[in-house]
Amino acid sequence: xxxxxxxxxxxxxxxxxxxxxxxxxxxxxxxxxxxxxxxxxxxxxxxxxxxxxxxxxxxxxxxxxxxxxxxxxxxxxxxxxxxxxxxxxxxxxxxxxxxxxxxxxxxxxxxxxxxxxxxxxxxxxxxxxxxxxxxxxxxxxxxxxxxxxxxxxxxxxxxxxxxxxxxxxxxxxxxxxxxxxxxxxxxxxxxxxxxxxxxxxxxxxxxxxxxxxxxxxxxxxxxxxxxxxxxxxxxxxxxxxxxxxxxxxxxxxxxxxxxxxxxxxxxxxxxxxxxxxxxxxxxxxxxxxxxxxxxxxxxxxxxxxxxxxxxxxxxxxxxxxxxxxxxxxxxxxxxxxxxxxxxxxxxxxxxxxxxxxxxxxxxxxxxxxxxxxxxxxxxxxxxxxxxxxxxxxxxxxxxxxxxxxxxxxxxxxxxxxxxxxxxxxxxxxxxxxxxxxxxxxxxxxxxxxxxxxxxxxxxxxxxxxxxxxxxxxxxxxxxxxxxxxxxxxxxxxxxxxxxxxxxxxxxxx
Numbered sequence: 292x293x294x295x296x297x298x299x300x301x302x303x304x305x306x307x308x309x310x311x312x313x314x315x316x317x318x319x320x321x322x323x324x325x326x327x328x329x330x331x332x333x334x335x336x337x338x339x340x341x342x343x344x345x346x347x348x349x350x351x352x353x354x355x356x357x358x359x360x361x362x363x364x365x366x367x368x369x370x371x372x373x374x375x376x377x378x379x380x381x382x383x384x385x386x387x388x389x390x391x392x393x394x395x396x397x398x399x400x401x402x403x404x405x406x407x408x409x410x411x412x413x414x415x416x417x418x419x420x421x422x423x424x425x426x427x428x429x430x431x432x433x434x435x436x437x438x439x440x441x442x443x444x445x446x447x448x449x450x451x452x453x454x455x456x457x458x459x460x461x462x463x464x465x466x467x468x469x470x471x472x473x474x475x476x477x478x479x480x481x482x483x484x485x486x487x488x489x490x491x492x493x494x495x496x497x498x499x500x501x502x503x504x505x506x507x508x509x510x511x512x513x514x515x516x517x518x519x520x521x522x523x524x525x526x527x528x529x530x531x532x533x534x535x536x537x538x539x540x541x542x543x544x545x546x547x548x549x550x551x552x553x554x555x556x557x558x559x560x561x562x563x564x565x566x567x568x569x570x571x572x573x574x575x576x577x578x579x580x581x582x583x584x585x586x587x588x589x590x591x592x593x594x595x596x597x598x599x600x601x602x603x604x605x606x607x608x609x610x611x612x613x614x615x616x617x618x619x620x621x622x623x624x625x626x627x628x629x630x631x632x633x634x635x636x637x638x639x640x641x642x643x644x645x646x647x648x649x650x651x652x653x654x655x656x657x658x659x660x661x662x663x664x665x666x667x668x669x670x671x672x673x674x675x676x677x678x679x680x681x682x683x684x685x686x687x688x689x690x691x692x693x694x695x696x697x698x699x700x701x702x703x704x705x706x707x708x709x710x711x712x713x714x715x716x717x718x719x720x721x722x723x724x725x726x727x728x729x730x731x732x733x734x735x736x737x738x739x740x741x742x743x744x745x746x747x748x749x750x751x752x753x754x755x756x757x758x759x760x761x762x763x764x765x766x767x768x769x770x771x772x773x774x775x776x777x778x779x780x781x782x783x784x785x786x787x788x789x790x791x792x793x794x795x796x797x798x799x800x
Contacts, residue, residue, distance in 0.1 A: 467502025517561025
């Protein structure tokens with residue numbers, strides 16, 4: 292049980308979270324000649340190779356993307372399982388621009404659960420279940436040269452069990468997982484070694500249970516640890532902690548109190564952490580009906596809670612790009628935040644505003660074709676793209692297993708094709724025209740124009756969401772002559788893409 296003072300902090304934090312205003316999703320303005328989408332990325336899936344099983348982790352170094360997981364084969368985009376496969380045992384690398392695989396193909400004897408690249412882009416460190424890499428002993432940690440793809444010969448810390456989380460800052464490699472010893476020295480679930488030699492560092496937060504996520508503030512002055520633990524260095528810190536990068540000593544982080552304490556009905560664990568600028572973002576997955584599965588944002592220096600979203604459906608992966616936080620989950624109910632209600636389906640890919648946490652204009656989707664019933668499990672970005680890894684088999688309704696890629700290439704998803712409008716004339720010299728809104732996977736706000744023949748008679752800006760009923764707009768045209776027949780059609784624009792619906796004709800009374 293937490294100390295009384297921490298219980299009080301929890302109450303204050305929950306009250307503060309409740310005071311953050313809820314409301315409708317964030318609408319990003321789009322107008323020609325803009326990119327054609329409302330957030331930092333298009334919802335159009337770009338070409339990328341696939342895997343034959345789950346991708347658990349992703350990381351970027353320059354123009355290379357590293358993927359680790361449970362897979363043993365990769366194959367070309369759009370190909371069904373078993374066709375045209377190449378061997379990659381739990382680890383692969385891809386060209387970030389083209390999505391094609393690189394020759395990098397080390398042989399591992401166990402799954403990869405975490406990957407981190409050094410800030411200078413020279414080294415890539417992997418963690419997982421493996422104990423052998425290319426025939427050499429590597430106990431759950433290994434390092435490769437990005438330039439050569441070769442295993443670093445003199446770098447081989449010995450970790451007792453699975454490494455699930457990795458982060459690199461300066462000459463330190465921070466990692467977490469489910470272990471009790473490193474280099475035959477006691478380290479409970481979290482530890483650090485030097486990047487240059489692999490020597491064990493004195494850094495020792497001493498978590499009392501599994502660690503799933505770890506990241507450093509951009510300043511390097513804070514390390515954030517997330518998982519299923521209840522204590523750090525013997526102090527009460529449930530699921531999330533901010534610690535010193537040199538000693539591992541916990542620091543005060545008020546935002547952590549917004550995660551509910553465990554109960555028989557709810558145990559919420561931190562699954563991912565991402566930092567950008569002055570903020571740190573934290574995602575959770577809860578076990579139990581209605582348990583906390585949301586995302587919170589905190590000040591990366593003070594640990595103060597900035598906002599908290601409360602969608603239901605475990606959030607496994609997050610990535611901040613500019614003013615947008617991309618989210619991989621099996622979200623099924625965001626009604627607490629003014630979004631979609633339960634019963635609208637599973638929304639595996641979403642975006643939230645980094646400013647206030649409200650849902651934004653990006654909703655491509657995956658399935659959950661694997662064993663976790665989640666879909667996306669890992670994100671990585673080079674700044675203008677988003678690589679998505681997981682246990683899915685389809686993206687946007689087409690075959691794409693394990694790995695997907697989205698970019699900021701101009702154009703974006705096209706709006707839905709407008710239906711032919713309903714037209715009538717019951718009053719002499721007037722036509723009544725009505726039409727519903729359509730959905731665009733990377734825009735909320737669209738421009739609708741109504742044409743009489745080739746003449747534009749009116750325009751409107753309308754918001755539409757994939758999870759709500761279409762909004763119907765009705766217009767009365769008084770500039771028509773009795774006895775004449777006129778046709779009407781609707782054009783919709785997202786700022787770059789134009790779509791014209793079928794026409795409908797009416798004879799004027």
